[in-house]
Each structure stands twice: as structure tokens, then as C-alpha cells.
Amino acid sequence: MIGAVLSSSAGIARALGRALKPLLPWIAAALMGAIIWHFLPVIGPADRLARATQVTADWKAQADEQARQARNWRASYTASETLRKQETTDAIDAVASEIERCAARVTEARQSARIIERIVTKEPTYDQNRCPVRELVDPDQLRQALQPGR
Structure with missing residues (x-):
């Protein structure tokens, strides 16, 4: 059975070879x-494939460069934000310190104003002619009025 198939296929190959023999120059020319x-430059598939490969490589290089730039920008942005937060914290602390200093100075000024008011509104003593007697202000009291709390 196998021998019959092989002999019939050999017969078909010979018949096909005789039929294609006049077309061999055309087949060779087509090939x-x-x-x-x-391999034709500019329009051939090999050239188009080479150009497409080059364009792809260029795009990949550009994408890598842009990714690198994005990472650098992100790092600088993160550092900038860290510094900004630190500066904001420092500014808030400085303002709070200044508020405390101002409140202390206001308290000191109020104490001084109270002592000065006591000195100024003190009832004078009078002599027998009903004239006020001149008196010196106590230096300790005056010192305390000018520098309260010290």
C-alpha cells in the first residue's frame, strides 16, 4: 500500500515537473x-523594518530620558517640600516665641503703669497753710516702676 502511494506521488512529481519546466525562467525571475x-532601499520591507526599529529605539531612549528627568524632578520636589515644611514649622515657632515675648513686655508695661499710677495719684501731704509739701519719690519705688519684676 505504501509502495503504491509512493509510486503515485513520484508520478505526480514527474508530471508536475514537466508542466512547470517551461515556467522555470518566470519563476526564477519572480523569485x-x-x-x-x-532589500530595495526606502520602499522595501527590510528598509521599512530597519526604520521602524530605529524609530522604536529612539522612542525608547526618549522615554528612558523622560523617566529619568521625572525621577529627578520628583526627588527635587520632595526635597523642596521637606524644606518648605521645615521653614513653615520654624516660622510658626518664631511667631509663637515673639507672641510670648510681646505678651511678657505688655505684662511688664502694665505692671509699670500701675506703679506709676500709684506714684502719680498718691495723696500729697499738706503743711499748716494747706499747701502741698514737696516730697521725693522713694527711689526703690521709682526703680520698681521703671523696671517691674526685677
Whole structure:
């Protein structure tokens, strides 16, 4: 059975070979044309494939460069935000310190104003002619009025 199949296929190959023999120059020319067309500059598939590969490589290089720039920008942004937060904290602390200093100075000024008011509104003593007697202000009291709390 196998021998019959092989002999019939050999017969078909011989018949096909005799039928294609006059077309061999045309087949060879078509094959040469296909090869020439494939490697033809500018419009051939090999050239288009090479250009597409180059464009892809260029895009990949650009994407890598942009990714690197994005990472650098992100790092500088993070550092900038860290510094900004620290500066904001420092500014808030400075303002709070200044508020405390101002409140202390206001308290000191109020104490001084109370002592000065006591000195100024003190009822004078009078002599027998009903004239006020001149008196010196106690230096300790005056010192305390000018520098309260010390």
C-alpha cells in the first residue's frame, strides 16, 4: 500500500515537473524580483523594518530620558517640600516665641503703669497753710516702676 502511494506521488512529481519546466525562467525571475524588492532601499520591507526599529529605539531612549528627568524632578520636589515644611514649622515657632515675648513686655508695661499710677495719684501731704509739701519719690519705688519684676 505504501509502495503504491509512493509510486503515485513520484508520478505526480514527474508530471508536475514537466508542466512547470517551461515556467522555470518566470519563476526564477519572480523569485529574483521578490528578493530585490525585499532589500530595495526606502520602499522595501527590510528598509521599512530597519526604520521602524530605529524609530522604536529612539522612542525608547526618549522615554528612558523622560523617566529619568521625572525621577529627578520628583526627588527635587520632595526635597523642596521637606524644606518648605521645615521653614513653615520654624516660622510658626518664631511667631509663637515673639507672641510670648510681646505678651511678657505688655505684662511688664502694665505692671509699670500701675506703679506709676500709684506714684502719680498718691495723696500729697499738706503743711499748716494747706499747701502741698514737696516730697521725693522713694527711689526703690521709682526703680520698681521703671523696671517691674526685677
